[in-house]
Amino acid sequence: MRQRAAVSIESEVKRRRTFAIISHPDAGKTTLTEKLLLFAGAIQIAGSVKARKASRHATSDWMEIEKQRGISVASSVMQMEYRDQVINLLDTPGHQDFSEDTYRVLTAVDAALMVIDAANGVEPQTLRLIAVCRARNTPIITFVNKMDREVRDPLELMDEIESTLGIPCVPFAWPVGQGKLFHGIFDIRKNHMRVFTPGADRRREDDEVISGDNRDLLRSRFGAEFQQAEQEIDLVTTAAPSFDADEFLAGKQTPMFFGSAVNNFGVQEVLDALVDVAPHPGPRKAIEREVKPTEGKFSGVVFKIQANMDPSHRDRIAFVRVLSGRFEHGMKFKVLRTGKDFRPTSVVTFLSQRRDRVDEAYAGDIIGLTTHGGLQLGDSLSEGESLQFTGLPFFAPELFAAVELKDPMRSKQLQKGLMELGQEGAIQVFKPLLGSEMLLGAIGQLQFEVVQARLKGEYGVEVRLMPSRYSCARWVTSKNANDLRRFMDANVGRMVTDAAETHAFLATSRFDLDVMQKRWETIEFHPMREHAGLLLANQ
Structure with a gap:
């Protein structure tokens, strides 16, 4: 019986694919998320990210502020089955103010799907996210989106991805034309072209597919655009490295796809690649x-x-x-x-x-x-032995605000709201060792706005956020418990605890922090708190 159970666990693990979708804001990440669900049969009609005239919002966006602004500010989790595989898909916030949530999500996945806006190429938030993926050797699949618009040359985009991100690209598909002359994509692996037709919310089961062996037909029908794509395909298949599964799994090579997520185009190829090449869970x-x-x-x-x-x-x-x-x-x-x-x-x-x-x-x-x-x-x-897993990051906030309650009678609701929002990581909440004024720390200004909206909408509490004299925080530890105690006593007015009850020091400037570090050489000032590491260090 135990042997049968072991076989079952092994076979079920091999069926799993767990990945996150990452991108710069507005690259089409949430739209692609919906279309992956659509092609896997998990939903029948895709919603659209709420824009000026859209009446629906993304299925993965659930907060009211997300629906109002058409942005994702919280990561969402979705599970679906496709080709007898269980796919766990995590849609992450695109906005840089919520990058901390994205970083934590990336610790929970085995691969990442990077969405690039074909008009804008590699953007700042993409660089930051890729740095996190590369630090963890997370395999990355690249989807170049919005090919139905006037965009940059695909060879230029490929070169930028390789030079900027430092990852060799292996095109699995290639675009035939772009903008108004976008005719479709050529699947290099399967040697066929999928012909583009715009629109439609439903699955594109009736897409026209033409074999790559019919080159004369493709040239005559799609003219100069196909001839150019043909030359580019010959170039990239000759010059680019062949796909190497081990290199990909080590995060040293990225399969590359092109398409238009809003038009459900190129999504099928990406979904198939996730099943075919993305890793199942590892140790x-x-x-x-x-x-x-x-x-x-x-x-x-x-x-x-x-x-x-x-x-x-x-x-x-x-x-x-x-x-x-x-x-x-x-x-x-x-x-x-x-x-x-x-x-x-x-x-x-x-x-x-x-x-x-x-x-x-x-x-x-x-x-x-x-x-x-x-x-x-x-x-x-x-379930069994005590196991402490590491790697969940918390970054030192760069912006601070004091909380002022508009209605003093709502103080209990405020305490509960801040405690829960701090524990979920929506914002960092610091409680001073002296005094009662709670301090909020954020990576970006939008975090403050979201917390204000959530306090009002979910807890019935209206607050004003007041400027703070602090500009940086550092979690503090020491190998010498007595030295740490002396430091905290000497600076008790600037010592706080966070949602995990870990001690942090608040500084008014970088210069102030430098002075403290030189004065207290046995104290370690950490710009990032990894949950396990610092909690154990503080014990």
């Missing part, structure tokens, strides 16, 4: 040892917490990446941080706002645990 490092996904015991890590996804139930969902074994409904496991047992009452999987109860899940899956507390970002969960 993960814990402090104690390396954990294989096919092990019999369940383990996982909380990489995201989201409050009030369903306003009518005031719920709180902990998103858990399953790292090993098999999760079963009713299972009890240990939370390493507290040492306490935890048995979730409700466990769900997602298709954006829609939820389905989870009866079982395997390594690679993303499950949501409904909780009213007891779990925090970065928590390691284990």
Whole structure:
């Protein structure tokens, strides 16, 4: 029986593909997310990101502020089946002010799908996200979007991606024309051309496909655009390296696709590639040892917490990446941080706002645990031995604001709201060791606006955000406990704790911080808090 269970876990793990979609804002990431769901049969009609005249919003955008502005400010999780594979897709915030959420999501995936705007090429946010992927050797698939518009030359885009991001491209498909003369894409692997027709919300099952062996037909029908594409294909297949699965899995090579997500075009090729070449879940490092996904015991890590996804139930969902074994409904496991047992009452999987109860899940899956507390970002969960997984980043905020309550009678609601928003990572909430004024820390200004909107909409609390004299924060540790205690006592007026109750020091300027670092040589000032590392250092 145990041997059969092991075989089942191994076969189920091999069916899993878990990836995140990343891009600069407005490259078409959320639109592509919807179209992948459409082509996998998970939805029948795609919504559109709410623009000036659009009446619908993206299926992966659920916050009111997202619907109003047509942007994604929170990562979304969706699971679907395609070609007998289980695909876990995570749509991440494109806006740079929410990059911290994206970085944490990237710790929970095995691959990334990078969306490039064909008119703009590689943009700043793309560079930052790719740096995170490369630091983790995350395999990347590239989709060049908006080929139905007047865009840059595909060879120029390919060269920019390779030179700027430092990743050799291997074209799996190539565009035939662009803008008004965009005729379709040539699938290099399958040697056929898919002919472009614009529009349509439904799956493009009736697309015309012409064999690449009919070159004379293709030349006569698509004229100069096909002849140019033909020359470019010969050039890139000769000059570009051949696809090497090991290089791709090491993050040193990226398959390249072209299309138009809003027109459902080029999406099929990307979806097939995710199944064909993207990795299934691999081993993960814990402090104690390396954990294989096919092990019999369940383990996982909380990489995201989201409050009030369903306003009518005031719920709180902990998103858990399953790292090993098999999760079963009713299972009890240990939370390493507290040492306490935890048995979730409700466990769900997602298709954006829609939820389905989870009866079982395997390594690679993303499950949501409904909780009213007891779990925090970065928590390691284990059915058996104590395993502490690392790597969940928290970055030092660059902007600060003090919170002023408009109605003093709502102070309890404010405390609850800030506690929950801080624990989910929507913003960093600092509590001073002296005094009661809460301080908010953010990467970008839009985070403050979202928190204000959520406090009002979800907790019934209106606040004003006041300027702060602080401009940077650093988490502090020391190998010498006495030195750390002396430092905290000497600077108690500028010491705070964050949502994980980790100590941080607030500085008024970079110069102020430099002075402190020189004065207190035995104190380490950390610009990033990795959940496990600093908590253990503080113990």
